[in-house]
Amino acid sequence: MSRTLFRTRIKFCGMTRAGDVRLASELGADAVGFVFAEGSPRYVHPEEARAMRQALAPLVDSVAVFRDNPAAQVREVVKQVRPSLLQFHGDEDDAFCRGFGVPYLKAVPMGDTAIDNAIALQVRYPAAAAFLFDSHGGGAEGGSGTTFDWSRIPDGMNKPVMVAGGLSPENVFDAVVATLPWGVDVATGVESAPGVKDGERMRRFVAEVRRADCHVEPDLEADRQPGTGATRRTDHSR
Numbered sequence: 001m002s003r004t005l006f007r008t009r010i011k012f013c014g015m016t017r018a019g020d021v022r023l024a025s026e027l028g029a030d031a032v033g034f035v036f037a038e039g040s041p042r043y044v045h046p047e048e049a050r051a052m053r054q055a056l057a058p059l060v061d062s063v064a065v066f067r068d069n070p071a072a073q074v075r076e077v078v079k080q081v082r083p084s085l086l087q088f089h090g091d092e093d094d095a096f097c098r099g100f101g102v103p104y105l106k107a108v109p110m111g112d113t114a115i116d117n118a119i120a121l122q123v124r125y126p127a128a129a130a131f132l133f134d135s136h137g138g139g140a141e142g143g144s145g146t147t148f149d150w151s152r153i154p155d156g157m158n159k160p161v162m163v164a165g166g167l168s169p170e171n172v173f174d175a176v177v178a179t180l181p182w183g184v185d186v187a188t189g190v191e192s193a194p195g196v197k198d199g200e201r202m203r204r205f206v207a208e209v210r211r212a213d214c215h216v217e218p219d220l221e222a223d224r225q226p227g228t229g230a231t232r233r234t235d236h237s238r
């Protein structure tokens with residue numbers, strides 16, 4: 001799927017405070033993530049996520065993030081939090097991921113050397129609403145704050161592509177211009193401590209994504225392949 005014209009979606013992940021959820025909405029985030037992966041420093045209980053969800057503005061998605069959680073835990077979160085999207089960051093298969101009646105994002109571990117090509121990935125997860133390419137894998141966890149080589153994202157994806165892993169206000173412009181993703185996702189890069197968001201960094205992150213969107217524009221005549229974006233760079237000075 002080609003990127004939307006001029007607007008890269010933004011997900012702030014690992015929310016633990018209602019004030020951060022409200023601020024994310026006001027800054028223009030398209031989604032916030034609540035992490036239920038065991039052992040994460042951003043882990044929240046379903047009741048906490050349900051309370052924080054009240055601070056969410058309309059038209060902002062809530063994403064429940066899991067990593068190989070048992071199905072009963074996923075069902076409990078779906079029941080209590082009513083997330084608009086699920087995100088699976090472990091070795092879950094397509095049948096498991098689509099078994100909860102909620103659209104899902106599948107995280108792709110770019111820390112693993114053997115990454116499927118676009119066709120193989122989409123054959124393995126035919127029900128995925130989007131793929132989130134992240135730096136986990138190869139021993140690294142999600143929420144690591146480390147980047148991966150964005151040029152390794154496979155060409156030919158026909159589902160939305162999201163980029164994550166070590167993004168920050170300092171590098172997200174380059175990440176957007178380099179990959180023209182459907183969306184970007186960040187946790188560490190906008191925090192003062194794990195799970196504690198920094199409002200100024202969140203604001204700068206949004207501003208840098210918007211600056212990148214103004215920097216490139218789709219070539220409306222080209223038959224673009226998703227994720228590549230045959231685009232013309234305007235001569236905006238960076």
Ligand SMILES: O=C(O)c1ccccc1NCC(=O)[C@H](O)[C@H](O)COP(=O)(O)O
Binds near residue numbers: 033165
């Ligand atoms: O954020 C976590 O603590 C986490 C733990 C285990 C699995 C997934 C986790 N986060 C998922 C996300 O979508 C993060 O936003 C993504 O991994 C990027 O994190 P960061 O590199 O810190 O920006």
